[in-house]
Amino acid sequence: MTYTISPLPHVKSDESVKRVMWGTVAALMVFVGIMCVALVYRFGLPGLELIFPGIKILFVTVIAAVVTEIIIYKAASQPIIINDGNAVLIGLLLALILPLNVPLWVPIIGAAFAIAVPKYIFGGTGTLVFHPALVGFAFLLAAWPTLMGVESTPNLGSFSDLFLETGAGRLIEFSPIAVLLGGAFVLYKKYVDRRVALSATILLLLLMPIVGMGSQLPYVITGGYFLGLIFLAADPVTTPVTKKGRLIYGVMLAGLILIQLYFNTYFAGMCFAILLMNVFSPLIDRSTIPKPIRGK
Amino acid sequence: MKIVTIKTFDQVIIPLQQHDGAVCDSLVSVGDIVSVGQLIGDGEFRIHSSVSGEVTAVSELPHPTGKDVLSVVIKTHDGEKSEIESVELSTGKIRRIIREAGIVEPNGQPTLRTKEDIDTIVVNGTNTWDLSSHEALMLDHPSKIVYGLKALMETVGAKKAFIIIELGSEALHVMRTETIPDSNIKVIATPRYYPPGTENTLAKKFARKKVPRGSTPEDRGVIVSSIAAMKAIYDALRDGEPMIKKVVTVAGAVGSPRDVLVDIGAPISHVIKECGGYSGTPVKIIVNGAIPGAAQYSDEVPVIKTTTGILVQTECDIEREPPAPCINCAWCVDECPIGLMPHLLYGYADSAQFDKCAGLYIGDCVECGMCAYVCPSKLPIVQIIRYGKHGVAEMEASE
Numbered sequence: 001m002t003y004t005i006s007p008l009p010h011v012k013s014d015e016s017v018k019r020v021m022w023g024t025v026a027a028l029m030v031f032v033g034i035m036c037v038a039l040v041y042r043f044g045l046p047g048l049e050l051i052f053p054g055i056k057i058l059f060v061t062v063i064a065a066v067v068t069e070i071i072i073y074k075a076a077s078q079p080i081i082i083n084d085g086n087a088v089l090i091g092l093l094l095a096l097i098l099p100l101n102v103p104l105w106v107p108i109i110g111a112a113f114a115i116a117v118p119k120y121i122f123g124g125t126g127t128l129v130f131h132p133a134l135v136g137f138a139f140l141l142a143a144w145p146t147l148m149g150v151e152s153t154p155n156l157g158s159f160s161d162l163f164l165e166t167g168a169g170r171l172i173e174f175s176p177i178a179v180l181l182g183g184a185f186v187l188y189k190k191y192v193d194r195r196v197a198l199s200a201t202i203l204l205l206l207l208m209p210i211v212g213m214g215s216q217l218p219y220v221i222t223g224g225y226f227l228g229l230i231f232l233a234a235d236p237v238t239t240p241v242t243k244k245g246r247l248i249y250g251v252m253l254a255g256l257i258l259i260q261l262y263f264n265t266y267f268a269g270m271c272f273a274i275l276l277m278n279v280f281s282p283l284i285d286r287s288t289i290p291k292p293i294r295g296k
Numbered sequence: 297m298k299i300v301t302i303k304t305f306d307q308v309i310i311p312l313q314q315h316d317g318a319v320c321d322s323l324v325s326v327g328d329i330v331s332v333g334q335l336i337g338d339g340e341f342r343i344h345s346s347v348s349g350e351v352t353a354v355s356e357l358p359h360p361t362g363k364d365v366l367s368v369v370i371k372t373h374d375g376e377k378s379e380i381e382s383v384e385l386s387t388g389k390i391r392r393i394i395r396e397a398g399i400v401e402p403n404g405q406p407t408l409r410t411k412e413d414i415d416t417i418v419v420n421g422t423n424t425w426d427l428s429s430h431e432a433l434m435l436d437h438p439s440k441i442v443y444g445l446k447a448l449m450e451t452v453g454a455k456k457a458f459i460i461i462e463l464g465s466e467a468l469h470v471m472r473t474e475t476i477p478d479s480n481i482k483v484i485a486t487p488r489y490y491p492p493g494t495e496n497t498l499a500k501k502f503a504r505k506k507v508p509r510g511s512t513p514e515d516r517g518v519i520v521s522s523i524a525a526m527k528a529i530y531d532a533l534r535d536g537e538p539m540i541k542k543v544v545t546v547a548g549a550v551g552s553p554r555d556v557l558v559d560i561g562a563p564i565s566h567v568i569k570e571c572g573g574y575s576g577t578p579v580k581i582i583v584n585g586a587i588p589g590a591a592q593y594s595d596e597v598p599v600i601k602t603t604t605g606i607l608v609q610t611e612c613d614i615e616r617e618p619p620a621p622c623i624n625c626a627w628c629v630d631e632c633p634i635g636l637m638p639h640l641l642y643g644y645a646d647s648a649q650f651d652k653c654a655g656l657y658i659g660d661c662v663e664c665g666m667c668a669y670v671c672p673s674k675l676p677i678v679q680i681i682r683y684g685k686h687g688v689a690e691m692e693a694s695e
Binding site for chain 1: 426493494496497500507508509578579580581582586587588589590591592593594595607609613614615617620621622623624625626627629630634635636637639640656657660662663665666668669670671672673674676678679682
């Protein structure tokens with residue numbers, strides 16, 4: 001009788017990269033679903049017209065991202081691995097933070113850039129330095145600043161704005177609560193980094209009144225900020241890996257966002273703060289490597 | 297009773313190395329007649345015969361670690377069943393009895409290592425998900441475990457003891473009830489499993505003594521032991537029985553999975569046959585749990601003192617998913633019980649940068665397998681870390 005021999009472990013958990021990516025996509029799609037229901041509940045069926053341009057952008061961006069990835073795989077004569085969901089996730093995140101009134105060719109260029117440059121030039125999933133969706137957004141903002149302006153900026157005026165924001169200029173800003181629900185799911189499943197997301201969010205909300213920026217709080221308790229702090233800033237690939245390092249990252253991020261809020265515009269400021277923190281990630285990692293606690 | 301006693305097999309194979317350290321010297325030769333509890337190997341540890349019978353061979357035979365180790369093969373005599381005599385107890389003797397009973401912790405170390413002042417005892421009662429031998433022991437013999445613990449506390453002069461049990465285990469309630477009269481024994485629930493080799497982590501976490509890297513918990517006055525050792529101490533003190541039996545969990549594709557009490561040296565095939573035999577075609581036989589365990593070349597290897605479980609897997613249990621690239625999710629870093637950076641070690645060892653591996657303390661890895669278990673990319677982290685350890689050893693040897 002011969003038996004199979006292999007190094008340990010002999011079982012592996014059910015989680016996989018595929019599930020991490022598609023799980024995050026699912027959390028964002030649930031957000032889109034809740035948002036649609038909330039709009040129909042509030043305004044009836046005509047309410048959907050409000051987000052129709054956003055949904056159009058969403059489909060176009062995701063398709064552009066996937067097609068770009070397939071072209072790159074073909075050009076590099078690599079086996080096409082599109083079902084890991086990474087391209088879909090990047091496209092989806094980019095679509096959610098684009099202004100609703102942007103012409104449709106802009107997200108196509110943005111998605112193609114986000115996949116080709118920050119993802120593939122830096123070595124693909126796992127080795128990239130900057131979050132691709134944010135790089136795509138920053139690229140579009142720098143290239144066509146006039147087209148990237150939003151028609152309205154959300155501002156938490158009343159309690160009902162938490163459920164349905166009427167002044168939304170981006171798809172993600174329609175319902176802060178729905179973003180938090182999706183965020184709670186990915187945090188619970190550890191699909192994003194808990195330490196970064198929680199330390200940055202809590203510290204930011206606590207620090208703003210303390211440093212005298214309490215009047216700006218209504219601009220921060222919005223879907224865009226929750227998406228940024230939970231889904232974009234705490235993305236596993238671009239954050240540090242050491243336990244201490246992740247806390248430091250979250251704290252530094254909160255500080256940078258504060259500075260950006262003081263000098264920069266409301267949403268782009270946060271995006272640039274996250275991109276800037278991405279640069280620090282390897283440095284933080286290198287300087288916080290722990291000493292193991294093993295005996296002789 | 298949860299634990300089922302398995303009847304003695306007609307032949308046992310007792311390896312003379314069941315611990316960390318050198319192989320013991322054999323005190324018997326072919327043709328000798330031995331009885332239960334007779335000393336057959338001496339050295340760093342004492343090894344006793346678990347059956348009465350005739351020594352038929354002393355030779356190198358397969359061992360659960362995968363090596364061939366000098367072992368004593370004893371053919372059991374029919375009908376003859378000699379009982380071990382109970383020994384008289386006096387407090388001064390306890391230390392000697394514990395040492396002479398040949399008790400080995402699951403990590404291959406003795407329970408009493410030094411004569412330094414001990415202040416706290418931490419008893420590890422956690423199991424991996426497929427093993428339940430510690431839990432079964434606590435459910436069946438709570439008073440014996442507490443007796444063993446108290447005897448050890450008295451011997452070393454410890455003031456406090458902690459019993460660490462997994463959250464949700466039935467044993468939690470049983471042990472809490474059992475230790476009500478003893479205010480200095482505390483039962484603590486923990487959400488995770490502590491594999492052998494994480495003694496310093498346990499000392500730091502539960503005894504609140506920071507043990508620096510490279511020193512043992514004993515240096516800070518803490519003994520980290522296990523439930524199995526407590527039961528063995530009771531057996532040695534009350535029944536005069538050295539460590540010749542072991543509670544082992546038999547799980548997976550067998551007729552009736554259960555916790556069994558086995559003679560040390562019984563072949564795994566015999567234990568499985570007594571548990572209803574294989575159900576389906578066995579493809580993989582794993583000793584000591586699915587995550588930290590070792591796959592076996594043969595089912596003729598014996599149960600030894602550090603064995604805690606036997607798992608049988610069939611073809612459908614075996615994963616053959618190809619690995620994906622690392623996504624820096626840091627789940628392995630969160631999971632590592634001793635605080636290493638498994639994904640960095642993987643990356644450096646995989647690209648043969650052994651100097652960087654050594655700088656990240658690759659030699660400290662206890663190979664518990666938790667990093668590779670949680671890895672969403674399904675990377676063979678432990679395999680590559682072993683390769684890295686080998687590379688570091690070669691690099692240091694050539695310097």
